[in-house]
Amino acid sequence: MKWDVFLDAFPIVISGIGITLGLTIASFLFALIFGFFWTFTQRIPIKPIAWIFTWIMEFIRSTPPLVQLFFIYYAYPMVPHIGMTLDPFTSATLGLGIHFSTYIGEVYRSGIEGVEKGQWEASTALNFSTRQKWTKVILPQAIPPTIPMIGNYLIILFKEVPLASTIGVIGIMQLAQDYGAKSWNYLEPLTIVAILFLILSYPSAILINKLEKKMNRRFDKKEAIKTTHSREGAVM
Amino acid sequence: MIESTKTHKDAHNSFEEAEPIVTYKNVHKSFGEVEVLKGIDLEIKPAEKVALIGPSGSGKTTIIRMLMTLERPTSGHIIVDGNYLWHVEKNGKLIPANERHLREVRGDIGMVFQHFNLFPHMTILENCMTAPIHVQKENKASAKQRSIEMLEKVGLGDKLEAYPSQLSGGQKQRVAMARAS
Structure with missing residues (x-):
């Protein structure tokens, strides 16, 4: 490791951090929103239609994100009628966003199925509309337990973002590669990339853990009960 | 007989x-x-x-x-x-x-469920006043007032801000009664 190279490469590589984080956030938001789409397609009462969506979801999940990125960037513009050229960042947002939305959709589904049947019945008995059942009763209970799983997908997605360098999104990975190609020093720029990923992933993991605890505390039993029946007078 | x-x-x-x-x-x-x-x-x-x-x-x-x-x-x-x-x-x-x-x-029609089915993510008070506010479109202050009175009637006036998981079975049942009425 040559420290002068390290110091030389550092500002160059880190200048791509905005793009890398931006792509992570954009595609993750896309996945969070689009995930609901998959969840609700699974609940369509007409079974064959639900199956078609299940099959599409399975297809997206079972093919590599790299292939999907290439498809959106290189092949989609050539599709007759609906095809159009998308810039690298948009392509990568769509590609990673759609790929991860299939996982997120599955997480939502598990969360929703985890809500007791009695909660649906109680909200029917109280005459909530379908929309109110979802927004007031089901989703507030379904989502918090899935936070750690969703957080894990965020970190996995973050680590998949360098894939976007293959279609020309200039994030830290692409800049490190360029630096290596020009100076023939790969060790230092790639080490910087690894360190940057580490220092961003690890605190995120801790943050998600904290968020999970906070969400649970909102209605969990672990909270100490401050009752009026204190036992101060009891025998010590 | x-x-x-x-x-x-x-x-x-x-x-x-x-x-x-x-x-x-x-x-x-x-x-x-x-x-x-x-x-x-x-x-x-x-x-x-x-x-x-x-x-x-x-x-x-x-x-x-x-x-x-x-x-x-x-x-x-x-x-x-x-x-x-x-x-x-x-x-x-x-x-x-x-x-x-x-x-x-x-x-x-109101119903108290066998397992009470209270909403675990809401406080006792919220459990009682959510439906009046969002379904019957009652104004928030009066719904709250009525819910508090209901809960006091069933002896839970000191537990308004508690969550269902913090209550005993019998207390939950009383909340369910207050909610259903």
Whole structure:
């Protein structure tokens, strides 16, 4: 490791951090929103239609994100009628966003199925509309337990973002590669990339853990009960 | 035995004259192959308190769940306050009601569930006032006021901000009663 190279490469590589984080956030938001789409397609009462969506979801999940990125960037513009050229960042947002939305959709589904049947019945008995059942009763209970799983997908997605360098999104990975190609020093720029990923992933993991605890505390039993029946007078 | 029944009826003479508030007419209910209810006929007068007693699996809960519109009868009719619960009249014929009709008629019915089914993510107070605010569109202050009074009535005035998981079984049941009323 040559420290002068390290110091030389550092500002160059880190200048791509905005793009890398931006792509992570954009595609993750896309996945969070689009995930609901998959969840609700699974609940369509007409079974064959639900199956078609299940099959599409399975297809997206079972093919590599790299292939999907290439498809959106290189092949989609050539599709007759609906095809159009998308810039690298948009392509990568769509590609990673759609790929991860299939996982997120599955997480939502598990969360929703985890809500007791009695909660649906109680909200029917109280005459909530379908929309109110979802927004007031089901989703507030379904989502918090899935936070750690969703957080894990965020970190996995973050680590998949360098894939976007293959279609020309200039994030830290692409800049490190360029630096290596020009100076023939790969060790230092790639080490910087690894360190940057580490220092961003690890605190995120801790943050998600904290968020999970906070969400649970909102209605969990672990909270100490401050009752009026204190036992101060009891025998010590 | 007969005599005592008679006295009982005399004491509650007003029930005899009033129109029934709830009527079951030849109500059947099957779950798959199993026919649980084989023609229930039942009349309940206003202010009358009725206890359903029977061995487990005999369909007591099913009878109540049909009244709360959680279980659709296989055949027969249920009439609440003069209106068909599960049916609407169209061209002189009774046809199965849709969700919209059910929303209209179930507004006046309340139920305390066996497992209470309180909303675990809401405080006791929120459990009681959510439906009045969002379903009956009552203003927030008066819904809150009424809910607090209800909860005080069932002896939970000091637990308004507690969550269901912090309550005992009996306390949960009382919240469920306050919520249903």
